[in-house]
Amino acid sequence: MKARNIHTYLLIGAIALLPGVTVAQAQSTQTAAKHSASAEGDITTVTVFGKLKPPTNSLTIDRSSASSCGFMSSSGSGSDGYVRRVIRDESDDYRFSTRSPYGDASNEYNVFYLRDRVRDGGGRSIGGGCGPADFGFAAGRAHIEARDTTMREAVDLYNAGKYPKSLAMFQKSYSKIGYHEAALMIAKMHLYGVGTEKNVPEAIRWYEKLALQPNRSSYKTTSDYMTPMVEASMTLAKIYLIGFDVPKDPKAVRKWFDRAYDVGYAPAGKTLGDMYYFGYDTPRDLGKAVKHYTDTASHGYAPAQYALANILYSGEETIKAAPKKALDWYWHAAKQKHPGATYAVARAYDLGENVKADPDRALSLYKEAAIGGDGDAQNALGTYFYNGQILPKDQVMARKWFEAAAVRGQADGMFNLGVMMMKGEGGETDHTKAYAWLTLAQKAGHPNAEAVLKILEGRMTPTEKAAAEALLAPQA
Structure with a gap:
């Protein structure tokens, strides 16, 4: 099973809004239309029994x-x-x-x-x-x-850099129509101090106003599409996650991730599962993690399907191993081009685990997963080229795929790349880089890295050793 890490990011970033037609353009277009209608009379209008058709x-x-x-x-x-x-x-x-x-x-x-x-x-x-x-x-x-033109005018003012006027127009737009997008922009502008003084409590008030709008869907759906309500909920979660001018509050974090999931944002459900799985600011609870993973997976979210399959493949704590069920979830995720799941299915065909062994199909899936960026699949593809299995033997290609896996932190890839560099296979001999990659493989737990390092050290010059130590030293 591959280790998974929970990543947290503050949803800051540039505000990307498509500019609308300017007021001047709209007025000129409207004027031209009036002149055209006046000149052409009833010729271009649709009539029904002598009356204009509504x-x-x-x-x-x-x-x-x-x-x-x-x-x-x-x-x-x-x-x-x-x-x-x-x-x-x-x-x-x-x-x-x-x-x-x-x-x-x-x-x-x-x-x-x-x-x-x-x-x-x-x-x-x-x-x-x-x-x-x-x-x-x-x-x-x-x-x-x-x-109504208030939303368009607010966006035009924002794009023109007239932020105070833009904020006022967003507020007018919200009070007039209640656009969710207007509330979101008002919250962002207060959060970052755009067009007004930075005011996090006021931003939170607007985010909550939007996030707590009634969820009027008559059935629950989940996707990775971020609506304004979802973005408001996710931003609130991240504000409390990092303590953005407010005290960190793990309970509030889970509350707002839960709200984002409740209004249909699948990644929030997966994140909740991760929080319980890794015990982030809460006691680790595998049962709750599996519950969130299962619920989100059942709605078709591939990362949750993959996380659930990883647990079921070998079992953890009170969760019994269910490799056949795990393979089924891997398949669901692989159909959505999830690289890790695709690798898991490829491995099943390679080893004949719960399916009939099929080397050709395994290789095809390894390729797909490797191109998708999975380090395990990249290392596997490298071994096909290195050993000449099914594919023609090609040490240059093998070294490239081992390097692709190595830069992703895959232990076998780091070890294999180090060995090829030490021997000069598929490229030039480079003892310095070989030593660095083998050292990283050792730290990652590769069982043979320590023995190979001892052999390599006996071949290295003092200059190469010094260069390797410098390469591995923490950067200031």
């Missing part, structure tokens, strides 16, 4: 759940503005126009619905969920958002 704006809403009536979202929905589409249904009965949200009174179905009939003539349930007020709210919101 836009056919409509939404797809599932009325079976009250959560579907939570239209407070910033998910785009085409010409209807930013009105929430929770669940789509192909039936026209589930569509309505934002210009007549209560339906057409001449349509008997709509009359039944507006009277909140529980069932139609065929016994089907048509009531419950969204009511007329919900439809009216959605239509009104679409009408406002279709004409």
Whole structure:
């Protein structure tokens, strides 16, 4: 099983927002359109019985759940503005126009619905969920958002470097529409002191306001897509993780990672598993770690599938070994091109563990994992070239793949590279670098490194030894 490390990073980085059309551009475009319409008259307009045909704006809403009536979202929905589409249904009965949200009174179905009939003539349930007020709210919101320019203007001001004015416009945009993106920008600007004095408590207030918005999804999904709500939750976790102008708070860290996972961010669930697995600021709890890994893995997140498989492969503490189940999880992760999982599947075919041995398929998977950056696979591929197994013998290629594995800290790769450098195989002889790589292999626990080092020392000149010691010395 390969060791895994928990990595923590502060979510700082540049704010990347696509610049919108400037106000001046929008005005000039609008003016040109008016002139064009005036000049061409009715020639270019669509008419129906002598009247202008209104836009056919409509939404797809599932009325079976009250959560579907939570239209407070910033998910785009085409010409209807930013009105929430929770669940789509192909039936026209589930569509309505934002210009007549209560339906057409001449349509008997709509009359039944507006009277909140529980069932139609065929016994089907048509009531419950969204009511007329919900439809009216959605239509009104679409009408406002279709004409709102505050978010675009705030972004334009930010890109122009007019940060105080940009902040004021983001605040106006949030108060007017409640854009999640606006709240996120306000929080960031307070966190880093952009356009205002740095104010971490105020930033935290805005992040919490956004992170604690109702999660209106009617079913749980997980992905690695970072929505504004997810980013707010993850940033809060990292603020308390490193103590960014606040005391470190492990409980708050787990709380906000848990919130990020709850609103659908799979990496947060994997991180929680890592925290319990490695005992980061909390007692190590393998049971909780496996629970988080399993839950996240079941939603298709490859790193969690790989972590769970590593535990099941040989077993740990109270978790019994289940190599067949581990291989199944490796397969799921490998299908998503996870390099470590791909290597594990390749090894199974190489050794015939719980599958029929297939050297050709193993080599193919080793290649895929090696190209993906897995150190174990890179070392394995190096041995194929070194020994001439299936592949033609090629010491130059072997040395390249051993070096690729070595720079990733793979113990066998460091040892093999050191031996080839000592012997001058696949390239020039280099006792200094060979000594350095063999020393690192020894520290990584390679069983043969110490014996080879003794042989190498007997061949080295005082100058080479001094150069090797300098190479291994900590850099100031």
